[in-house]
Amino acid sequence: MAKLPTSVDRLIAAFGPHKAYPPQSGFYGAHEPDELVKTHCCYCGMQCGIQLKVKENKVVGFEPWMDFPYNEGRLCPKGVERYLQNNHPDRLMAPIQRVEGEGFEHISWEQAMGKTVSEIRRIQQTYGKDAFAMLSGVSLTNEKSYMMGKFARVALKTANLDYNGRLCMVSAGAGNKKAFGLDRSSNSWADLAHAEVIIVAGANISETFPTLTHYIWRARDQGAKLIVVDPRVIPLARTADLHLDVKPGGDSALFGAMLKILVDNDWLDHEFIADHTVGFQETIEAVKDYDLDWAEVHTGVAKEKIWEAASLWGKAKTSFLLHARGIEHHSKGVDNVLSCINLVLATGRIGKPYCGYGTITGQGNGQGGREHGHKCDQLPGNRDITNPAHRQYIADVWRINESEMPGKGLTAYEQIDAIHRGEIKGLISICFNPLVSLPNNGYVREAFEKLEFYVCIDSFLSETARYADIVMAGSLHEEEEGTVTTAEGRVVKINAAVTPPGNARRDGDIIMELAARLGEADKFSFASSEAIFNELRLASKGGTADYFGITYEKVESQMGIFWPCPSLEHPGTPRLWEDRKFSTPDGKAHFNPVRFKPPTEVTDEDFPVVLTTGRVVSQYLSGTSTRRIGKLVDQYPEPLLEIHPKLASRYGIKTRDLVRVKTRRGEAEFPAQVVETIREDTVFIPYHWGGKHAANQLTIGNLDPISKIPEFKVCACQLIPTGEVASAALTETAYQSDL
Amino acid sequence: MYRLFQTLNRRAFLKAFTLTVLVVVLVWLGSRKLQNFDPALIAYLTGTVFAVFGTSYRYSVWIQRPPTRLYWQRSMRFLFSRHFFPYLWHSIKLFFRNILFQRFIAFRSRRRWFGHFLLATGCLLAFAVTIPLTFGWINFELRPGDDQTYHAMLFGFQAGTFRLGSPLAFIIFHCLVWCSILVTVGAVIMMNRRFTNGGLIATQTFEDDLLPLVLLIAISVTGVGISYDYTFLEGKTYQFMAVTHAITVILFLLWLPFGKFFHIYQRFAQLGANLYKVEGARRGMAICPHTKKAFASQTHINDLKQVTKELGFDFDKPDGSSHLDLSPEGKRSALAAAHFRVRKESGKFFG
C-alpha cells in the first residue's frame, strides 16, 4: 500500500465526512418511539446516562435519563447530538477494499476475511509474528477491550498491541501506580461536590467534561475555592477564585514550589506522612530551592498567586485535586502527575470524605479500557505482562501455554517508528485515527504509506482508514451491548439500541471470526457480551482492577458499580484508601521526588512562540464521529489560532487573518482569533481536524520516558502572517480534512 | 347586553354598519332589484351579510390598536409615496407569492404548505363562486326557443354562453365539487399533522385548530354530497345534504369574524410589513451600539419607541438614549454584563 487510492476529494465525496442534520420536524417516530433504550453517551469519560429513542431499528432521538445518578439528565452538546451518528449517510454498510486509482469497492465478508487472514499469515511467516501489529482504542467497551488484548496475544500472537489510551491518560496511570499501586481516581465525583478547595490543573472541564462542571459549581455554592491552572482563561477559570496562567511546560515547577510553601509553613499532615507514606524527605529535598522568585520565572505565574494557591490548599480541611491532559501530555507527564500527588499526600487529604484526587479520563472508556489488557505491557485486571505470576494466571484463563504468550510490545508511537524502520509491515486497527490524533502526523502518514497491509475496523472511513487496504464495517456504540468504566471508576452498562445496518457487523463478531480463521475458534466462542464479561471478571480476579464481583445484573440494578469489587457480595468501592492500605507492595503511599525539567522544545530566536493544543466543546477526539454531525461542526467549524492581542500586534495580526504556523516538523495555516484569554507568549490550536487543518502537523513526537505519552501540549513555533484574510470556503470545508 | 354596548367600539360599529348597508345595496342593485336573486339562498345571504358586518367590525377594531394603526398608516403612506409604482409592483408580486401561493409556509414545512395551499385555493375559489351567486350577481338563464344554450349573466348582463352538456358546462357546474376536493384533501393533510406532530399536539386547542378543519371538511363533504345525490341517488338524500350543508356553511360564516379564519384578512398586513421593511432599509439602518452591526431600520426603531410609549412602556435611559437602541444580541449582552457586575461587586460568583 502506498498513497491514497484516489484523490482525497473523491474519497470525501464517497465517504464523507458529510454533515448530518435531523429533518426539519425531527425523525419519523421521534414522537412515538418503539422504545427508549437506557444507555450512555459514547463520548468522554463521564459516560453520562442517556435514553435513545428507537423506531424501527433506527435511533431517532434521545430523551434525558433523569434517574442516572451521575448526570441526572444533564448532557453536553455532544451528548445531545450523539444520536445523529446513527442513521448517518456516511456509515460504512459493508466491507470495502482499496482499488488503485478508484478508491474503494464493496466486497463480501468472505473476501474481506479471507484476504486479511492470508495477509496476516504471509507477513507473519515472512517477517515474524511481531511484524503484524495492532492498534486499538478506548472508546471500546470493556468487553471489546478485553477481547482485543486476547485476540492480539492468542490469535495474532503479536507483542505489538497498543491503543490510543497512549495519547490519553497513560502519564496519570503510570503516576498513580507509582504513588498508590493502583490506577483509578481515588473518589467518586460525589466527594468533589463537597470539597473546600478544588485545584483543576490542565483540565478544560467546561469544554471536555462539561457535565462535571455541575459538581464543581455545587461545591462553590457551598463556599469552595476554585483554583484553575491553565495557560488560557478557560470558561471554568473566568469566575475562578484563582487562575494560575501557567506557561506550558511549567507545571511541575508550580507544584514543586507549592510543595515548598506547604513545607515552609508547616501546612502538612505529619501523622499521615509518618504512618502511611514513604519518600517524603527525598521529595521535599528535591524542591528545597524552588522559592517564589524561581517559581515565577519557570511557571510564568505571578508569585503572589502561587503563594495564594499554596495557602488556600495548605489551610483547607477538605480538598480535591483534578488533572487531565494539560499536565499529562508532556515528555515529563509522569513527573507532573507525581508533583500533584505529592501535594495531596503532604496534606494527607485522601481516603476521607470530601478529600480526593484523580485524573479525568478523556475517552469514553478511558478508565476501563486501560485496565483489561490492550496495552502493550498489560494483561487484564491491570496485570503486568512482564510479571511471571500474572502471565501464568492469564494464560490459564485463556487456556494457552504461558510460554506462547508474547511479551511486552511497542507503544503506539513507537509502532510508528518501527514501521519506519521496517520492523512492522502489517497493521490491524480499530477505534483509532492516528492520522489526526498522533503528533507530527506527516511522519505518521509516511509510516502508513510504508505498510504492506493495513486493515481497519471502523463505522466510518476515518482519515486513517483512507489509507487502508481493507476496511471492515464495524459497529457503533449503540449497536453492541457491553460495559464501560467511567472516569470515577464506576462500571456502567451500555445497552444495544439497534443492530448494525446493512452488512455492517458487530466489532465483537468481526474479531471472533478473525480469531476463528486464525485457528483459535475455541478460545473465541462467546455467545454474548455477557459471556465475554464473565471471562473478563475471572481474568481480572485478584488483579488491582478487580471486577470479579461485578455482574451485568448488579450494574443495571445499582446504576453502576465502582471497582475494585472482588466478590459478589461486595458493594463496590466509590472511595479508595479509607483503610489507608495502599496497593503498593509495602502498603504505603509513595512520595516521588520531582525535579523540574524544561520541555523538549523551548522557544528560541527561530521559533519564538509556545504552541499548545487542546479541544473544543463541540468536538470529540479525532472527530471521526463528531465532524459528521452538522450542528456540532457548525458550532466551531474550523480550528482557530488563539493569540493574545499583544503578541498579535507584534505581527500585525487581526482576528480572521490567516496565519502560517511553522514548527520544526511542519507548517499549516489557521485563521487568527485575537483574544485576551491566553498567555501573551503562547498560542493555542484545537486538534480535532485532519489534513491541512491538522494541528498535529506541528506538534512534537517526543515521548515521556515512562508513560510514552507524546508531548502534545508544548512545542516552539513561529508565526508568519500570510497577509490574507481567512476565506469562508476554508471555514466551510475544514471538517472534511482535505489535503 | 349592557356590557356589549359599554364595550362597543363606536368607530368600528359605524364603519361596519356602513359597509354592511353598502353590501345590501349592492345586492339589491347587482341582482336587479332581487330579480335575479335565488330565494333558496336567503339563509346563505343572511349569513354572508352578518359575516361582512362582523369581519369589518373586528378588522376596524383591530387596526385601531397602536402597533397595527402605525403599521397601517405607515404602509399606506409608503405605498402612496413617490415610489408608488415600484412599491405597487412589489406588493402585487408579494400578493401572488404570499397570499395566493402562501410560499412562506413552504419554509415552515413543505407538506404543510401543500396542505394549506390546497385548502386555501379551494376556499378562495369557492368564495369567488358562491358569493356572487348568493348575492344574485351571477345567474344562468335558458332563453326561449333554445333549451341547449346556457347564458351566464353578470349583474343582469350577459357575460357568456355555453352548451348544455359541453365540457365547459361540466366544469362550471361542478366548480364547487372541485373546490370541495381541494379543501378536503388539504384539510386531511393539515388534520394529519395535528394528530402526529408532538409540538402541535401540545399547543393546539380544539376550537382554534381542530374545529375549523372539521368544519371545512363537513362543508366540503356535504357540498359534494349534494352533487353526488342528484347525480347518482336521484335526490334520495337531498334534504339531509342540503340542510347539513347550509348549517355548516352558515356556522362558518357566523364564525368567520371571531375564529381562526379571520387570519385570511390579517394576511394582507404582511404586504404592509414587507413594504415597511423595504422603505425602512432605504431610509437607513440602525446600528447596534454593542455589536456595531446594522440590525433593523432606524424608522422601525423610532416607531417602536413611540408605540411602546403609547402602550405604557418607557425604555428611555437617563442619558437620552433608549434600551431599544440595542440589537437583540446587544440587549442580551447588556443583561449579562449587568449581572456580571452585580455578582462581581458582591464578591461571589456562586452560592
Added chain:
Amino acid sequence: MPETNYNMDMAFFVDMQRCIGCHACEMACAECETNGQESMIHVNYVDRAVSVQTTVQVCMHCENPACANVCPADAIHQDDFGVVHSANTPRCIGCSNCVLACPFGVPKKMEEAELMMKCNMCYDRTSAGKKPMCATVCPSQALYYGTHEEIARMRPNSTPVNSFKFGNQEVKTKVYVMMPKGAKQLIVD
C-alpha cells in the same frame, strides 16, 4: 384540548455566571417538539476578544409582555400559567416588532418563513409535567427548573429575582435570575 399537567410550583431560574458557553441547551432546544429543530434559546459571547463570558437567554415570560403588546397581529398569547407562547402561525405577519421590542432580546424572526418564533418553555414538556429541555441538559445548571424550596436549599447565598429595570421601565417576569443575597432588582441600563 391536550391533557395539561402544568405544575405551577415549578419555576425557571437562570444564572448566567454559571454558564460555560457549551451550547448544550441550544442543541437540546432544537429537540423540543414545539419548535421543529429550530433552537429558541440564545447563547452568545458577551465580548469574545476580552472574555469567554457567555450569556444564555431563554424567554423570561414577562407578566406584561412587550412582545405581545407591540404585536400588530395579536399573534402572541399569554396563557393562564403565565407562559407567553410563540407566535400563532396563521396570524403572525413577520413584522419583527416583537423581536425589536423585547427588552431581553428573545424572539427570533425566521426570515423566509415570515414567522416569529420564541421559547415557550418547552410547552410540550412542561405541560406534561416534565422539565424543559434546556434546563434538563444544562451541565452547569446555569438554567435550572425546579421549586423555590429546591433552589433555596441548593444556592443558599443567592436570591431569585424577577424584576428588571431597562431604562425607566420596570419589567416583571415569570422566570427568575439568581442574584446575590438580598438583591431585589437587576438594573440593566
